[in-house]
Amino acid sequence: MSDRLTVIGGGLAGCEAAWQAANAGVDVDLYEMRPQRSGPAHTTGRLAELVCSNSLRGAALENAVGLLKEELARLDSIVITSAREAAVPAGGALAVDRALFADAVERRIEAHPRITLHREELTSIPLDRPTIVACGPLPNEEFLASLDALVGKRLAYFDAASPIVAADSIDESFMYRKSRYEKGDGDDYINIPLDREQYAQLLHDLRTLERHQPKDFESGGKYFEGCLPIEEMADRGDDTLRFGPLKPVGLRDPRTGTTPHAVVQLRKENAQGTAFNLVGFQTRLSWPAQKEAFGKLPGMANAEWLRLGVMHRNAFIDSPSVLDAQLRLRGHDTLYFAGQITGAEGYVEAAACGAMTGIHASRAILGLEPVTFPRESAFGAVVAHLQNTETHDFQPANVTWSYFPALDPSVTLSLSKGDKKGRRRLMAQRALELIEAFKRELELHPAAT
Numbered sequence: 001m002s003d004r005l006t007v008i009g010g011g012l013a014g015c016e017a018a019w020q021a022a023n024a025g026v027d028v029d030l031y032e033m034r035p036q037r038s039g040p041a042h043t044t045g046r047l048a049e050l051v052c053s054n055s056l057r058g059a060a061l062e063n064a065v066g067l068l069k070e071e072l073a074r075l076d077s078i079v080i081t082s083a084r085e086a087a088v089p090a091g092g093a094l095a096v097d098r099a100l101f102a103d104a105v106e107r108r109i110e111a112h113p114r115i116t117l118h119r120e121e122l123t124s125i126p127l128d129r130p131t132i133v134a135c136g137p138l139p140n141e142e143f144l145a146s147l148d149a150l151v152g153k154r155l156a157y158f159d160a161a162s163p164i165v166a167a168d169s170i171d172e173s174f175m176y177r178k179s180r181y182e183k184g185d186g187d188d189y190i191n192i193p194l195d196r197e198q199y200a201q202l203l204h205d206l207r208t209l210e211r212h213q214p215k216d217f218e219s220g221g222k223y224f225e226g227c228l229p230i231e232e233m234a235d236r237g238d239d240t241l242r243f244g245p246l247k248p249v250g251l252r253d254p255r256t257g258t259t260p261h262a263v264v265q266l267r268k269e270n271a272q273g274t275a276f277n278l279v280g281f282q283t284r285l286s287w288p289a290q291k292e293a294f295g296k297l298p299g300m301a302n303a304e305w306l307r308l309g310v311m312h313r314n315a316f317i318d319s320p321s322v323l324d325a326q327l328r329l330r331g332h333d334t335l336y337f338a339g340q341i342t343g344a345e346g347y348v349e350a351a352a353c354g355a356m357t358g359i360h361a362s363r364a365i366l367g368l369e370p371v372t373f374p375r376e377s378a379f380g381a382v383v384a385h386l387q388n389t390e391t392h393d394f395q396p397a398n399v400t401w402s403y404f405p406a407l408d409p410s411v412t413l414s415l416s417k418g419d420k421k422g423r424r425r426l427m428a429q430r431a432l433e434l435i436e437a438f439k440r441e442l443e444l445h446p447a448a449t
Contacts, residue, residue, distance in 0.1 A: 013339025014134035016354030033121035046102035068378035089188035091179035137314030174299030193260035209289035245280020283309035
């Protein structure tokens, strides 16, 4: 076996995998095709570019993804460390300035003495050396052919991104600043209140205006339920948006003392606050249709759109049937998969896959005993989803509490039957204690110098 690790892809999963393996004492070759060749969703040549939202979602430990972030932090995650450095106000969520975040990750990768960054494209998957495939969900056709030859069954789904508007082009006199339930600094979001008529107009526009029609090569995928286009949600019922991204709960208008019928939230895109994205407005409306529909929102008549919503078809593999619990391709002892290509949906989940494969691959290269991430941890929940052979229709998913083992009944005696937050706090406490023990196990074999 080669004593070097190849990592394909400089996104969140690839950078995290390279970082963890290098910190364990393994020399890493990290391959990223940009800027020589760009993917359909990328706009820069930076490592760890966030192509959809700038949010890494909830930060509280009662939130499964918040727990996963903390578990990653306990393992010195390059993604979480950089995200916290580049954070912008977002209430109870961790959102980042995209440019600052990517710069922080790239700076750390380039400075690590054990990581060699190759700005070149690999068109096939090498089988003659330890390799982690972290290509993301949009690899090129040559690479997909190599992937198909190995995994056989490849699946697809549609993902979308929200529009971004220039801050100085909106009229805040129609809006108010407030975070849901006063989380964060209490005023981290700009809110556009909608009355019944304004909400009805938005629904009408979302349902009737022109939508982008997928090209032939884009056909054959499903929508990811955690990131549905806003017009798809509008099609599902008059109140779907009011109980989803436009829910007004916890957003009482301080100017009137009343709760609006619906609320459109704008979240900071950068530390300077010069750009905001429309939260939950991922869309496949045509660009003229987006300008028409969103320009009717109060205060948005003169909006300058820095980016309009886009949609793309993402590929993923049937992980439960082809990967083992170490995210290694069955039948190939040195080939691992990490990130969205596995069906682990979300930035933090991608980073978690990268961390796990980086640790697993490095230990194999160093001749150390394999380790198992605690089943009761958020890492374990990510693996449980990717190993779920019970479903006949494997689909991408975020980390959720449903994949955590139940608590021992003796631990919950002090909780009332409906105390969901209390149970989750106890589950988070259990997970972090196990992650600390897991970390000590890793430290029994310090990195080679």
